[in-house]
Amino acid sequence: MKQVHRLITRMGKSRFPVLILGETGTGKEVVARAIHNMEGRGPFVVIDCSSLVGPLMESELFGYVKGAFTGAHNQKLGLLDAANGGTAFFDEIGELPIDMQQKLLRVLQEKEFRAIGGTASRTSNFRIIAATNRDLSREVEEKRFRQDLFYRLNVMRLRLAPLRERPEDVPTLINHFLDRYGNGHRVPDDVMQMLVEYEWPGNVRELEHTVQQMVAMNSGPWLSLADLPSTLINRQREQDAPADACSSSSLPGLAMPGCSPASIVPLADIEKRAIMEAIQVTKGDRTMAADLLGIGRTTLYRKLKSYGV
Numbered sequence: 001m002k003q004v005h006r007l008i009t010r011m012g013k014s015r016f017p018v019l020i021l022g023e024t025g026t027g028k029e030v031v032a033r034a035i036h037n038m039e040g041r042g043p044f045v046v047i048d049c050s051s052l053v054g055p056l057m058e059s060e061l062f063g064y065v066k067g068a069f070t071g072a073h074n075q076k077l078g079l080l081d082a083a084n085g086g087t088a089f090f091d092e093i094g095e096l097p098i099d100m101q102q103k104l105l106r107v108l109q110e111k112e113f114r115a116i117g118g119t120a121s122r123t124s125n126f127r128i129i130a131a132t133n134r135d136l137s138r139e140v141e142e143k144r145f146r147q148d149l150f151y152r153l154n155v156m157r158l159r160l161a162p163l164r165e166r167p168e169d170v171p172t173l174i175n176h177f178l179d180r181y182g183n184g185h186r187v188p189d190d191v192m193q194m195l196v197e198y199e200w201p202g203n204v205r206e207l208e209h210t211v212q213q214m215v216a217m218n219s220g221p222w223l224s225l226a227d228l229p230s231t232l233i234n235r236q237r238e239q240d241a242p243a244d245a246c247s248s249s250s251l252p253g254l255a256m257p258g259c260s261p262a263s264i265v266p267l268a269d270i271e272k273r274a275i276m277e278a279i280q281v282t283k284g285d286r287t288m289a290a291d292l293l294g295i296g297r298t299t300l301y302r303k304l305k306s307y308g309v
């Protein structure tokens with residue numbers, strides 16, 4: 001993250017295009033905003049290319065003039081106008097349809113565009129930052145992305161590694177999110193080790209949600225293995241499965257990697273965990289939660305009361 005931070009500082013000083021590559025949840029938007037904020041002026045406009053589809057796409061980007069089409073009662077400025085003086089962040093640029101790629105390229109080359117139905121050219125002075133979780137060079141090779149547009153965007157490039165390639169960042173991030181969401185919560189070594197070894201397919205976003213869930217389940221200060229979401233434990237188990245005979249347990253959701261005494265979770269914790277998850281999943285519907293848990297509603301109420309919930 002320190003390396004990324006240095007790049008952000010350097011890139012923040014110029015107005016050249018930046019291309020940010022990284023898997024989902026690695027922080028592409030966070031980084032784009034940070035680069036923009038280094039300069040600290042003008043708007044930051046997010047243009048979500050995956051939602052820019054169909055006939056609305058061009059009018060969203062370029063705006064339209066009054067009477068340009070049925071329903072265009074007033075003129076409307078486009079996203080590119082809105083980005084004037086600041087940054088246009090083209091998120092999921094790999095999703096941009098090929099005809100729009102052509103139109104965007106023209107805007108970048110000529111630095112001007114025309115609103116739908118308009119005759120006068122407009123200019124907008126924005127910096128472009130684009131992000132994608134696709135392998136854009138491959139998209140270019142396979143002719144799904146225009147090479148000339150790729151060159152235009154790929155002036156400065158920043159690749160955000162998936163969390164599994166930088167496990168050393170995990171404790172820092174965990175502590176960062178504990179500061180933000182926790183209530184003096186702390187992570188003991190065994191739990192931290194589990195979190196560091198986990199592969200985080202959803203990257204920082206998944207880690208953030210995990211911390212939120214864990215602190216919601218535990219009044220603190222020490223978090224325990226029982227607070228880990230069962231999805232994480234299940235995936236961790238699959239991740240370890242080939243090498244680890246212990247994880248072939250037939251009890252879904254209960255197996256922990258490794259078989260040391262330290263990995264055994266008290267039954268009461270597991271029970272509490274299951275109950276809190278059921279309440280969460282059913283958004284507080286206790287009748288449904290009791291059904292899911294296979295216990296009576298009165299039993300559920302009694303247990304919740306004993307937890308002080």
Ligand SMILES: Nc1ncnc2c1ncn2[C@@H]1O[C@H](COP(=O)(O)OP(=O)(O)OP(=O)(O)O)[C@@H](O)[C@H]1O
Nearest residue numbers: 022023024025026027028029030031133204205208
């Ligand atoms: N370095 C970081 N420090 C703090 N929070 C981070 C960091 N990186 C990512 N996050 C958090 O993780 C979440 C996901 O980040 P972001 O939306 O930037 O990911 P993304 O790469 O754009 O993902 P996607 O491809 O799914 O859109 C956000 O809630 C963000 O605040």
Ligand SMILES: [Mg+2]
Nearest residue numbers: 025028029091
């Ligand atoms: Mg994003």
